[in-house]
Amino acid sequence: MRIALDVDGVLADVLEMWAGRRGIPKGDARSWYFWKDLGIPADEFYRGLDACWQEWRLIPPTEDRIGEKAAALAELGTVDIVTARTPATDAAVREWLAHHGVPYSKYVSVPSGAQKAELEYDVFIDDSPINAEKITEAGMRVIVYEQPWNAGLDPARYRRVAGLEEAASLLG
């Protein structure tokens, strides 16, 4: 089983740090484009995320023992990190993964989330409702990692999990 594991919002809670800096509760991010409603331009939002990654040591994991839980997934198949991001942040992401003991086979970085659905995996673990739709349309399986911005996904079509252990139990 080939598993594509996302980083931002699934392993690394970068929006927690971003929101904290803006004085916005992370729970207010009720949609993927919540920042538009706040009048924040796209380039400013994405630059803000990149700035968080420049201080990667301050980015909290989404859950405790994240490396251990990712390792449990790696016992079920081949886990690749599949992340959409600015290439300038790749080195920081790799440092973060090593620091938190997250094991993986390949590190795959794509410029945009939509390109994930062009890759071939048996299952993606991702928090983006947009990616979830595209991956599903491409005929692949997606497990949605629960975040406020994906709460609106139709539960009849998308399986959401509260954490990596739940994802592992679905796949095991």
Ligand SMILES: [Mg+2]
């Ligand atoms: Mg993500």
